[in-house]
Amino acid sequence: MSRRLYVHLLPTLFEPADLRGCVAVVIDLLRASTTIIQALAAGATAVVACQEVDEARRTAAKLGGSGPVLLGGERGGVQIEGFDLGNSPLEYTPDRVAGRTIVFTTTNGTRALRRCAAADTARVGALTNRRAVLDWLAGEERPVHLVCAGTNGRITAEDCLCAGAFARELTDVARSHTLANDDAQNAADLFRANSATTASLLAAMRNSRGGRNLTALGYGADIEAAARRDLFEIVPEYDPRSGRIVAAER
Amino acid sequence: MSRRLYVHLLPTLFEPADLRGCVAVVIDLLRASTTIIQALAAGATAVVACQEVDEARRTAAKLGGSGPVLLGGERGGVQIEGFDLGNSPLEYTPDRVAGRTIVFTTTNGTRALRRCAAADTARVGALTNRRAVLDWLAGEERPVHLVCAGTNGRITAEDCLCAGAFARELTDVARSHTLANDDAQNAADLFRANSATTASLLAAMRNSRGGRNLTALGYGADIEAAARRDLFEIVPEYDPRSGRIVAAER
Numbered sequence: 001m002s003r004r005l006y007v008h009l010l011p012t013l014f015e016p017a018d019l020r021g022c023v024a025v026v027i028d029l030l031r032a033s034t035t036i037i038q039a040l041a042a043g044a045t046a047v048v049a050c051q052e053v054d055e056a057r058r059t060a061a062k063l064g065g066s067g068p069v070l071l072g073g074e075r076g077g078v079q080i081e082g083f084d085l086g087n088s089p090l091e092y093t094p095d096r097v098a099g100r101t102i103v104f105t106t107t108n109g110t111r112a113l114r115r116c117a118a119a120d121t122a123r124v125g126a127l128t129n130r131r132a133v134l135d136w137l138a139g140e141e142r143p144v145h146l147v148c149a150g151t152n153g154r155i156t157a158e159d160c161l162c163a164g165a166f167a168r169e170l171t172d173v174a175r176s177h178t179l180a181n182d183d184a185q186n187a188a189d190l191f192r193a194n195s196a197t198t199a200s201l202l203a204a205m206r207n208s209r210g211g212r213n214l215t216a217l218g219y220g221a222d223i224e225a226a227a228r229r230d231l232f233e234i235v236p237e238y239d240p241r242s243g244r245i246v247a248a249e250r
Numbered sequence: 251m252s253r254r255l256y257v258h259l260l261p262t263l264f265e266p267a268d269l270r271g272c273v274a275v276v277i278d279l280l281r282a283s284t285t286i287i288q289a290l291a292a293g294a295t296a297v298v299a300c301q302e303v304d305e306a307r308r309t310a311a312k313l314g315g316s317g318p319v320l321l322g323g324e325r326g327g328v329q330i331e332g333f334d335l336g337n338s339p340l341e342y343t344p345d346r347v348a349g350r351t352i353v354f355t356t357t358n359g360t361r362a363l364r365r366c367a368a369a370d371t372a373r374v375g376a377l378t379n380r381r382a383v384l385d386w387l388a389g390e391e392r393p394v395h396l397v398c399a400g401t402n403g404r405i406t407a408e409d410c411l412c413a414g415a416f417a418r419e420l421t422d423v424a425r426s427h428t429l430a431n432d433d434a435q436n437a438a439d440l441f442r443a444n445s446a447t448t449a450s451l452l453a454a455m456r457n458s459r460g461g462r463n464l465t466a467l468g469y470g471a472d473i474e475a476a477a478r479r480d481l482f483e484i485v486p487e488y489d490p491r492s493g494r495i496v497a498a499e500r
Contacts, residue, residue: 009259009405155259157432157439182407182459189407189454190436193443204439209432 004143004180005170007163007187010150011115019119023142025133025166026116026124026238028149029158030210031087031219032109033126034226038089039072040247041232043098047072047245049110049238053080056105059243063101070097073105077217080105089128089225112149117240119145124236124245127162131230134169138176146187157190157208158226161201164191202227254393254430255420257413257437260400261365269369273392275383275416276366276374276488278399279408280460281337281469282359283376284476288339289322290497291482293348297322297495299360299488303330306355309493313351320347323355327467330355339378339475362399367490369395374486374495377412381480384419388426396437407440407458408476411451414441452477 008014027033036047048063050056056071063069072085072092079086085096087106116122120142125133137144146166148159164187170177171188179185194204202224205211211223237248258264277283286297298313300306306321313319322335322342329336335346337356366372370392375383387394396416398409414437420427421438429435444454452474455461461473487498 010263013260013403013405153263154431155263155433155436157435160432160436181404182410183405185407185454185457186405186410186436186440189440189443193439204435207435 002176002178003141005167005177005184006143006145006180007167007184008145008147009155009160009183009187010153011112011147012153013183014145016115016118019116019145021142022119022145023140024116024119024122024145024147026109026112026122026147026149027126027159027162028106028109028112029126029162029226030205030214031089031222031226032106032149033124034128035087035089035092036104036124036236036245037126037129037232037234039092039097039102040234040236040245042092042094044092045099045101047102047104047236049113049243049245050103050105051107051110051114053105056103060103063103068099069101069103072102077213077219088219088222090221108149108151112147113238114240116147116238122238122240124238125162125166127165127227127229128231129233129235130165132233132235133166136235137170138174143180144177151210154209156210158205158210160187160190161194161204163187164189165195168192198227252426252428253391255417255427255434256393256395256430257417257434258395258397259405259410259433259437260403261362261397262403263433264395266365266368269366269395271392272369272395273390274366274369274372274395274397276359276362276372276397276399277376277409277412278356278359278362279376279412279476280455280464281339281472281476282356282399283374284378285337285339285342286354286374286486286495287376287379287482287484289342289347289352290484290486290495292342292344294342295349295351297352297354297486299363299493299495300353300355301357301360301364303355306353310353313353318349319351319353322352327463327469338469338472340471358399358401362397363488364490366397366488372488372490374488375412375416377415377477377479378481379483379485380415382483382485383416386485387420388424393430394427401460404459406460408455408460410437410440411444411454413437414439415445418442448477
């Protein structure tokens with residue numbers, strides 16, 4: 001009996017209650033998902049997701065000022081004034097973040113995570129933890145929802161491609177799941193159309209709205225970092241009550 | 251100087267004001283677009299798009315009772331009680347509809363048309379009038395928005411495929427337009443992934459949410475009818491004030 005896999009090309013394309021009894025994977029490939037995974041892989045204690053800049057500042061103050069807490073995130077792709085870190089995964093090195101709590105604000109990724117509050121479990125997926133996500137889902141009996149964050153309410157190709165990479169593997173290769181909605185079919189087809197080679201996938205990511213924006217801002221190296229597959233074994237888990245994302249055991 | 255082509259995988263994924271000064275093509279491949287084109291090609295005087303069943307009945311009564319006016323449309327894929335016609339293109343033959351005004355109600359297609367009220371021109375596209383749409387757009391200098399109707403707020407693969415067929419031709423083949431958003435890139439990629447042969451395109455349409463639903467209802471032949479390309483020369487034009495759709499000259 002195969003299990004059902006849903007894809008949502010935007011967080012607004014499902015009702016929050018639809019996720020009850022399900023597991024969710026939030027994908028904001030360029031760059032929040034990739035950066036959160038990097039931060040935890042580099043030894044950060046937790047990433048606390050905040051929607052607004054002010055909320056992030058208040059949360060950081062509450063959690064202990066500038067001690068073990070760092071402020072990270074972006075607006076318009078650029079590091080926020082007074083913050084310790086931006087949203088480039090390459091900044092989140094062990095010497096910067098190990099043992100630290102990162103209070104992190106990114107509009108699209110946080111909104112997507114919060115929209116998954118009703119799920120039994122909400123985790124963070126990207127290409128850098130692709131295999132770990134697939135291994136986790138292989139042992140899951142509950143319906144799976146892959147949630148693309150998009151950008152300001154618009155569908156972004158890079159998130160669709162990443163969802164498609166998961167969907168393709170679980171349905172075509174492992175055959176453990178079935179595509180349960182048209183978005184899932186679309187994402188799998190998109191990945192198929194763009195993944196003939198590693199170079200073609202990278203080209204599609206560069207050509208996406210998010211990719212073009214990052215290139216224009218001088219963050220082209222982040223696209224390459226986000227296109228690397230299976231670097232990390234962790235599948236970060238989000239707690240909707242506290243907003244904390246930690247490197248849960250699989 | 252190439253012109254900009256946008257795709258919207260749902261009518262809610264753009265702001266109505268974004269269409270000012272632009273032209274729009276509304277795509278509800280299974281089946282409203284295909285049926286409207288068929289009705290006008292079969293000689294219907296006009297199709298009057300109504301959102302609600304009651305609105306359709308009132309409009310038909312106002313336009314002249316059961317004389318030259320016919321009521322058409324569906325709910326849940328099935329002909330509405332008391333209506334003359336359903337939403338199967340195969341029903342709209344010249345002997346049924348020539349010289350008649352069709353008052354037509356279909357939730358998704360009508361909603362999509364109304365959302366395009368701010369466009370300079372809103373027309374109806376499908377595979378059956380694909381070449382005619384492309385010929386029209388080839389002479390258009392204004393930005394083009396291809397609007398997929400979807401089903402009850404969900405993205406449907408068949409509408410994406412049809413938008414992709416247009417997008418592919420205008421950007422890859424004619425090179426007259428550039429893909430202006432990620433939905434446009436996604437739709438073009440989807441079409442590329444599914445259009446190796448006529449059979450593969452038909453298979454993707456059958457496998458979509460709309461296709462599976464029609465097959466279950468016994469309307470499998472409608473999918474084949476909707477998959478036929480370049481049958482008709484007309485590009486129906488929608489008047490947002492009157493709700494009338496007529497077979498405008500190109």
